[in-house]
Amino acid sequence: MAVQFTRIAVKIGSNVLARKDGTLDVTRMSALVDQVAELRKAGVEVILISSGAVASGRSEIKPSKKLDSVEQRQLFSAVGQAKLINRYYELFREHGIPVGQVLTTKESFGTRRHYLNQRNCMMVMLENGVIPIVNENDTISVTELMFTDNDELSGMIASMMDMQALIILSNIDGIYNGSPSTLGTQVIREVEQGKDLSDYIQTEKSGFGRGGMLTKTTIARKVADEGITVIIANGKKDNILVDLLQHPAGTVCTRFIPAEGGVSSVKKWIAHSEGFAKGELHLNEQAVKVLKGHKAVSLLPVGVVRIEGEFEKDDIVKIIDHRGRQIGVGRIGFDSAEARALQGKHGQKPMVHYDYLYLD
Numbered sequence: 001m002a003v004q005f006t007r008i009a010v011k012i013g014s015n016v017l018a019r020k021d022g023t024l025d026v027t028r029m030s031a032l033v034d035q036v037a038e039l040r041k042a043g044v045e046v047i048l049i050s051s052g053a054v055a056s057g058r059s060e061i062k063p064s065k066k067l068d069s070v071e072q073r074q075l076f077s078a079v080g081q082a083k084l085i086n087r088y089y090e091l092f093r094e095h096g097i098p099v100g101q102v103l104t105t106k107e108s109f110g111t112r113r114h115y116l117n118q119r120n121c122m123m124v125m126l127e128n129g130v131i132p133i134v135n136e137n138d139t140i141s142v143t144e145l146m147f148t149d150n151d152e153l154s155g156m157i158a159s160m161m162d163m164q165a166l167i168i169l170s171n172i173d174g175i176y177n178g179s180p181s182t183l184g185t186q187v188i189r190e191v192e193q194g195k196d197l198s199d200y201i202q203t204e205k206s207g208f209g210r211g212g213m214l215t216k217t218t219i220a221r222k223v224a225d226e227g228i229t230v231i232i233a234n235g236k237k238d239n240i241l242v243d244l245l246q247h248p249a250g251t252v253c254t255r256f257i258p259a260e261g262g263v264s265s266v267k268k269w270i271a272h273s274e275g276f277a278k279g280e281l282h283l284n285e286q287a288v289k290v291l292k293g294h295k296a297v298s299l300l301p302v303g304v305v306r307i308e309g310e311f312e313k314d315d316i317v318k319i320i321d322h323r324g325r326q327i328g329v330g331r332i333g334f335d336s337a338e339a340r341a342l343q344g345k346h347g348q349k350p351m352v353h354y355d356y357l358y359l360d
């Protein structure tokens with residue numbers, strides 16, 4: 001079988017795996033596992049990011065008293081994740097393919113060391129023929145440091161693992177150019193770089209999903225900007241994964257065209273680290289102009305007019321333009337006291353070196 005990609009991350013949304021009544025759709029799961037097995041035989045390396053813990057736990061347990069939303073999520077995911085991974089394990093075993101569970105939190109992407117630990121873990125799994133099945137650790141990720149949803153997690157994984165493509169499977173054929181339920185709207189087949197889709201996206205979500213189409217679009221754009229093809233397709237359709245790789249032109253989906261030329265590993269980490277920023281560097285107009293120009297340049301202290309927050313050397317900071325808009329993120333070369341002492345000065349070492357600067 002000739003396939004378009006040989007390293008892919010596949011995100012399976014809650015709605016693909018849950019039936020209308022909230023129970024786990026084992027037939028669908030089994031069909032997806034068969035397809036992954038077929039791709040593996042054709043030499044494709046696969047990482048799965050699978051939602052469905054909360055949805056599959058919900059139908060399993062009837063709480064003895066009324067629970068708040070956090071408690072519900074903790075209880076259902078604790079039970080549901082066990083059920084989910086057990087199913088995957090059994091289904092993949094029929095194909096002789098070992099799988100491993102990776103549960104993570106947003107915080108685990110916060111420091112470079114943790115990031116590399118996770119990366120190494122999944123590398124060694126792949127090298128040994130084990131398919132990583134990733135999900136957020138919903139039992140402990142309950143505060144503001146949660147992923148927006150598993151779309152965000154899948155983007156971080158695809159980026160971290162240098163995948164060629166990220167396939168986001170939902171219960172819809174792709175992004176429609178209007179409300180999907182309105183007659184006459186169609187799937188947008190290709191999204192070029194820089195194309196704004198916000199007018200098309202409705203805030204509605206499907207029954208069990210968390211983030212909706214808006215997070216899918218934001219994440220897809222960011223990941224495609226790093227050189228990775230992103231595809232949004234319908235996981236409920238028979239043979240969808242194999243068709244996407246084998247017959248890309250004839251299979252309905254939304255495809256985000258990737259930027260040319262790769263982005264370094266450390267820049268990819270920085271690009272997805274905005275949530276961990278400890279401070280802000282406010283720039284003057286000239287510095288913004290230079291950074292946005294065609295040449296690769298570092299951010300020098302002379303262009304910084306104000307510094308917010310307390311941070312250590314090597315922490316992540318947001319880069320803010322002269323109009324107060326965020327234009328990127330970077331890893332700072334000084335702690336906040338040193339940085340404040342240097343701001344506005346000529347002839348100093350970069351505040352953010354080009355290698356550690358990611359502009360939107």
Ligand SMILES: Nc1ncnc2c1ncn2[C@@H]1O[C@H](COP(=O)(O)OP(=O)(O)O)[C@@H](O)[C@H]1O
Pocket residue numbers: 012013014015016169170171172174175176177178179180200201202203204205206207208209210211212213214
């Ligand atoms: N323009 C659009 N095109 C397609 N789907 C849209 C659009 N606007 C909103 N949606 C909604 O987004 C849903 C998919 O997102 P989500 O519920 O998060 O699914 P998942 O559980 O697969 O992550 C669709 O079922 C649809 O209701």
Ligand SMILES: N[C@@H](CCC(=O)OP(=O)(O)O)C(=O)O
Pocket residue numbers: 012013014015050051052053054055077135136138148149150151208209210211212
């Ligand atoms: N970690 C959660 C996933 C929630 C989530 O983001 O769902 P989805 O919007 O379907 O990707 C679970 O397994 O239930």
